[in-house]
Amino acid sequence: MTPGTNTASAEAPLETHRKDTPPRASAEDARPRHRLSTRLWHWMNFGCLVILFMSGLNISNAHPWLYWGDAGFLPEEAWISVMRFPGWATIPDYYSLAPARDWHLSTAWLYAIGLLFIWISMLINRHFRRDIAIRRREWNWTAIKEDVRNHLRFKFDPEEGKYNFFQKLSYGLVYVILLPLMIFTGMAISPGWEPTLGWMIELMGGRQSARSLHFLAAWALFAFFVLHVALVFVSGPLGQLRSMILGDRK
């Protein structure tokens, strides 16, 4: 990972017994801003989410009412009547439940395998612990207020670490809660998983609650997407895109 380090002797394995010391500046400089695993997953996951979201809107059109609890099928029992999504927003681009389910359930595999891949990568390369996990001392009201002020001044680069407080918070929520929740609520809707995951469905408040949560988490991811793209635009979009494609040095 760190070829040509000048301090370690040639025969000694790199970075043994130094687990807790931060990497040396030279190694830090040599690492790309975004690792290859992160970049590959980022774009694959983006493709998956587009297909899942748009085919999901088509599926929503089949019964655009959401309920809490185990059961529900009458519009008057629904907590929300969802709009009918137009063809340009759905896959396929006309209402058809069967192909929409095919796209949705096939892409779900790619998405799930991708999420497993990035989680294993993040735990091995410490991306999560180092860059995203929020340390106890960062839960500090003064510092958070300072971060809000910085955001209002369009200043996003933190003094230390890769991401500022709100970046860590949003990426953390997406990685830990929203992305996995899509998979688990999706499984909770599937009758074939009911004998295995009954406890989890119960925890979510029943099958129709799981369906509502699936829908809400999908829109929360959409909101994250909008915010994410907007912030890329105000923080040097070309450089940001380039580093998420090519990696770039720090």
Added chain:
Amino acid sequence: MSLHRRNMLLAMGAAMVGACSKVADSGGSSVFDAAEDLHRKAQQLFRSRTALVKEYSPADISPFFRGNGTTQPDQASYALSAANGFADWRLTVGGLVDNPLSFSVDNIRRLPQRTQITRHDCVEGWSAIGQWTGPRLSLILDAAGLQNSARFIVFRCADELNGSAYYESIDLLDAYHPQTIIAHQLNGEPLPVRNGAPLRMRIERQLGYKHAKYLTGIEAVASLDGIGGGEGGYWEDRGYQWYAGI
């Protein structure tokens, strides 16, 4: 540099569009079928053959159980039979069995019964909870003596949707599942017409379209080819997944 980036994005976009149109051109069938198979195998890996779905308490029963698909078969013979309280209704059991059988609704009522309060999940997304009563399918298959070459159970129905006979099929795993019953009662009353009177299937680990209504025949077969459109069911012939556990 920005040219490089643009080329790369264009290439990625083109690859994605290419892949999508390729899947779409082939009807996506091979990729989609593989994914469906994977879902089935994953579910079967994490549950035993006889793992039961949740059974609810009487308090959970939906006050009104929605009917979907055919809610009133329009054949004159059905209306006639219904007017007679389905006294002449026959359920035949045939195909790859040693002893073909024929039951009246009354015969079905006299067999050992199972009553279960379960949740019905429609492919559209809604759910309803109802109490179903009837004999296990396994009881009838054992009485008929399933031959070794039988791999699927096909359900024949009295209703037609858009001019085609409704039918369904399941594998032996679901056919022998303890909660797979031939229901003749909903919530302690004879089945309402909209819910499949006089007999319907309950296949609790799969979506609603698998639960054939207005049941007239049970047929053991080695292959689904040549039956209906060959995909294993009315909705399957119209693009829906044969395995509806998801």
